[in-house]
Amino acid sequence: MEFAVGACSGGARVGSLQLADGVQVETPGLLQLTQKGLPATIPPDMLLDLHPDARLCQFTPLHFLESPLSLIVARAGGIHKLSSLTGFGMVAVARDMLAESSNGEESSNSVETGQPIVGPEKYMDVVNACKPDLWVSLPDDVSPWVDEKRNRLSVDRTLKWLDQCLSLQNAEYGNRCLGVVVGASSVEERIRSAEQTATRNVAGFSLGGFGMGEDVAHRDLVMETVIANLPEEKLRHVCGLGLPEEILQAIGRGIDLIDSTYPFTLTKAGYAMTFPLYMESAPSSLEKQPAVEELAENGSDSAKINLRSVAYRLDEDQLVTGCKCYTCQRHTRAYIYNLMITRETLAQTLLEIHNTYHYLEFLKAIRESIKIDKFNEFRNWFTSKRHESRVLSRRAEEL
Amino acid sequence: MLTTPAMALRFEVLARHNRARASRLTLPHFEAQTPLFMPVGTQGTIKGLTNDQLEDLDCQIILGNTYHLALRPGADLLDSMGGLHKFMNWPRALLTDSGGFQMVSLLHLADITEEGVTFQSPVDGKPMLLTPEESIQIQNKIGADIIMALDDVVKTTTTGPRVEEAMHRTLRWIDRCIAAHSRPNEQNLFGIVQGGLDPRLRDICLKGLVARNLPGYAIGGLSGGEAKDAFWRVVAQCTAGLPEDKPRYVMGIGFPLDIVVCSALGADMYDCVYPTRTARFGSALVPEGVLKLKQAAMATDFRPLDSSCSCMVCKRYTRAYLHTLVTKEAMGSQLVSYHNVAYMMQLSRDLHNSILEGRFAEFVQSFLQKQFPEGDVPEWVCSAMEVAEIDISMCCAPQSRIAKMQV
DSSP states (O other), rough: EEEEEEEETTEEEEEEEOOOOOOOOSSSSSEEBBBBTSSSSSSSTTTSSSOOOHHHOOGGGGSSSSTHHHHHHHHSSHHHHHHHTTTTTEEESOOOHHHHHOOOOSSOOOOOSOOOOOOOHHHHHHHHOOOOSEEEEOOOOOHHHHHHHHHEEEEEEHHHHHHHHHSSSGGGGGGOEEEEEETOHHHHHHHHHHHHHHHHOOEEEEEOOOOSOHHHHHHHHHHHHHTSSTTTTSSSEEEEEOOOHHHOOOOOOOOEEEEEEEEHHHHHHTTEOOOOOOOOOOHHHHHSSOOHHHHHHTTBBBTTEEEEGGGGGTTOOOOOOOOOOOHHHHHOHHHHHEEEEEEETHHHHHHHHHHHHHHHHHHHHHHHHHHOOOOOHHHHHHHHHHHHHHHHHHHHHHO | OOOOOOOEEEEEEEEEEEEEEEEEOOOSSSEEEESSSEBOTTTBOOOOOOOOHHHHTTOOOEEEEEEHHHHTTTOOOOHHHHHHHHHTTTTTTEOOOOOOOOHHHTTTOOOOOOOOOEEEOOOOOOOEOOOOOHHHHHHHHTTSSSSEEOOOOTTOOOOHHHHHHHHHHHHHHHHHHHHOOTTTTEEEEEEOOOOTTTTHHHHHHHHHHHHHHHSSSESSSSSSSSSHHHHHHHHHHHHHOOOTOEEEETTTTTOOHHHHHHHHHTOOEEEEEEHHHHTTTTTEEEETTTEETTSSGGGGGGOOOOTTTSSSHHHHHOHHHHHHHHHOOOHHHHHHHHHHHHHHHHHHHHHHHHHHHHHHHHHHHHHHHHHHSSSOOOOHHHHHHHHTTTTOOSSSSHHHHHHHHOO
């Protein structure tokens, strides 16, 4: 595993991440969500061609704790072989993001007792059997408003577990650990966790405890603080964020790897991502954008369209004009609308393909803005467009 | 005798083995090879598989259900969008059924009169009527390469005068279908042979339909719970009575064994929801029969579904991994569906190629030996193969041994 930082802009940076098997990705990069090693609905034979950047997936070892999967992945020789995703970077994270977005469960702690359901030994057994390219150490994740005492315990325990995980890691695979920094909403504890974790021999860091309903402005402050106490040259990952604005905010603080549930949650709800990706959009595509008020009427907005709306029944356009994804190159909104209302699973597959592609394009646009030192401009343009459309939508709803 | 109607297909028999034939069926959108299994797409899609995947799997003709398509997205919408091909962006061939069978089987209070099929609209409960004319008009709008006549179909378990009434009505309705068909140069209207399990009635229907000189024929009214021994006899009678130079389609057949037998008897095309439906229950089609992936034993079975299958699923995944997926993830059924369609298309290729290359008998023997390793080939298969003049004695255990096994 090799990571090198490149151009910077504002607090954001691009980087180059080299993994085993010749997998090379540019950061900031998006991790695609998987369930037991495969995406929710995108079939494996369509993954390689999904998008040139679609080379990173995340999975959770928590799924592989129990037999038979624990035996099956070991027998297969690791997660890449099990899911037949050689040529992909697989990153093990300790949270089940797909389940979280479906039913709000945090799975590293038991819902009933609040106590962790697995300890470092068992966790590392599974991690070593899975042989991921990168793995997040086992955190004692707590909610953002936990009391001081519990928070302190979380920081101590997470560090202790990090040390245990490191001692148990498979030596021949070298350094692939992303040490988790916790501390909830306490700036003090966050600094303590970051400083301590930074002294360990890790490949990078994973910022834990975000995307749990915390205050967004406070999150930004906390993230800034954590990053300030981490070495520049190592990888930074964050889990649990979703919306484009959240991604921008995190990248603005110096995050390199993101996994986001946004493509998946939109897909499940029947939405296609449509937000514009470039400041200088082609005039023709701008003309085609319906007025925000019109979009609001069918449950859509400037970021997404609601494919369950009868407004799309006769619409022969692509989901996004000019989009090069498989879905847009082959199918119309009308077709997808029909698949949605007849409850065909192909609707989900086609939407997941498009939404993943669109989000990967978003990441690419972000990287390009960093390279030409216009990240803040890009971010301001993006968030102001969103704000403007939200105000208009709300007005439209009120009328 | 009516004048020869226009045809939009070419059917060339390339090779034969007794009654079996390997043929080339050239349709407006695609050149297909028979014997051929046609997966059922219901709404214009095959349960979770993309068009690219269907092409990779060598699907050649896909079925759409007129009843479902007329409801959603609707025949007029499809017409305005250039037909179902354009709507779903499927470059190969399509076949639509008449809508009648689905109504009778799906709808409460559906009834058949001389006019057509009366039913309650599933949308608002209003009484509605599907006439032969309307079925054809809807199918003309959908635009499939092959369209089916509206027939009066009865359950094979029905007995008495109703069966004869249905057969005669089917013949009256075919004339109405032919008259209503507005695109004979682009779409092929197939007639459907009815008559229940009565050879006399089947014969009347056969002669009547053949006299109409249609582009192709289907054998209907089967796969509805009748005894297998009755089933094959009807197929045999119909294939014998249908013209050599036209395609023969046995509707609703999807068990691999049934397809092999029907092909031996001279049929060419088949459709069924079985392969994709059974995938959703975690069942995979394999040469030995059916593999039930949800069984606990699968959790430690590290073989592919079918070691002779070259599909993407068999090349990448083990039964054990699939076992963990089918119980919980949508991806599980998607992958098993993919394999099952691959299996059926491989079977189609095997049938076509083995007849073409003069080794059909060997193929049938090998197929039966894998499905019945103990030699307990069902009686009805033996009888059918006798009529097809294919020697399968080496696949069958001596009678006394079978009798002992059955005890």
